Amino acid sequence: MDQMISRTAGGLPGERSERHSIQSVDRAMTLLEAIAEAGGECTLTELSRRTQLNISTCHHLLSTLVQRGYVAKVPVRRSYALGARIHYLCNASLQVGLPARAAPFIERINERTGETVHLAVLQGDAMMKIAKRESRHAVRVDTGTLGKSDAPHATATGKAMLAWLPEDDMRRVLSNGLPRFTPKTITEWPALIEALRQVRRNGYAIDDEEYQPGVICIGAPIRDHNGAVVGAISASTPTMRAKDDHLALVREQVTAAVRALSSELGGLNAQSRAPAAAE
CATH class of the missing domain: 1.10.10.10 (Winged helix-like DNA-binding domain superfamily/Winged helix DNA-binding domain)
Structure with a gap:
């Protein structure tokens, strides 16, 4: 114009x-x-x-x-x-309305899987869990309160967002290192980089008892109209329910939800961009 x-x-x-x-x-x-x-x-x-x-x-x-x-x-x-700071402001403005936009998708995952569902975003150099829908099952996992996460490298939402960050940005988010939470937590950088490559290949992330013993979580990234990752949705299940067919259902529901939400935000397919960290 x-x-x-x-x-x-x-x-x-x-x-x-x-x-x-x-x-x-x-x-x-x-x-x-x-x-x-x-x-x-x-x-x-x-x-x-x-x-x-x-x-x-x-x-x-x-x-x-x-x-x-x-x-x-x-x-x-x-x-x-x-410049890049313009995109940062755009992402921040999108995040203000993200819980409301994501709510029906979170509810749908919860209804179809019965599991606890989370919404998380990156705010500056911190990962924040900003919404949660509790499991419908009598036996459920305790996934803690909303707010800042101390374990982006050990959670499905965290890895789903980290996988598409440039390595410098990823290391800023993880400036406190890679603390161990369980025997399965990834605590070495080469192993984390390889895990994030796998997230990129799959289009979703798995926390296999890496943050809490007895809990498996599957998460995938939400993208905006520029294809930038603005958040992630995940669902957590106790290992007692983590049979192959149930995990497949959880994975399908989470990935379908983030695709639909990203499409609503004008975003690209979750596997369409490659970060320097995962190359």
Whole structure:
């Protein structure tokens, strides 16, 4: 779309109030909108034309946005593109409404398997369990409370998200190392990297008594419209019910649910992108 962006302050062009705006912030937002309107990448000259800002002002504002990661330079084309921090904000905004969007899918898994179902997300460098539906069985597993997880490497939701992260990001999430919770917990980096490769090949993750003795969990990633992993859903079952046919049912229900939810969010198939960590 070839158009010029209004530089009045506020929410929409022509509907902004200059009195309450901070000019530099308003202009920076206008530049980001102009890059987006141009398809995600634009030259300095074209940005100046679109925003009606002079070249020098555009350059100074873009330099700050580049430093903060909201804009990235593309030297080969002498242009500027939307940066990774924009995607971070998009993911964060999606996560705000994710529990409500995921609720019917969580309920469906719970109804069809009878097992405890979880929803988890990555918030910054932390994995957070943000929703849970308890098992319908008299014998159920105690999967703890909602909140920050101390075991991304040992849980199905954690591994389902870690598998698609670049290795640097994965190591930040796991900055406290790989603590042991059970005799089956993965505590060595090479073994974890190989396990995450397997997650990528399968499209789902398994926690085989790695976090709690007597509990098996199957989880798969949720993707947004950019194909980025924004969360994971898992279901936990006690080993006493973990017969092959029941585990197959749990796996089918979890993977079907995340595919449907990802599709609703505009996401890609769970196996469509490869992280550096798993290559």
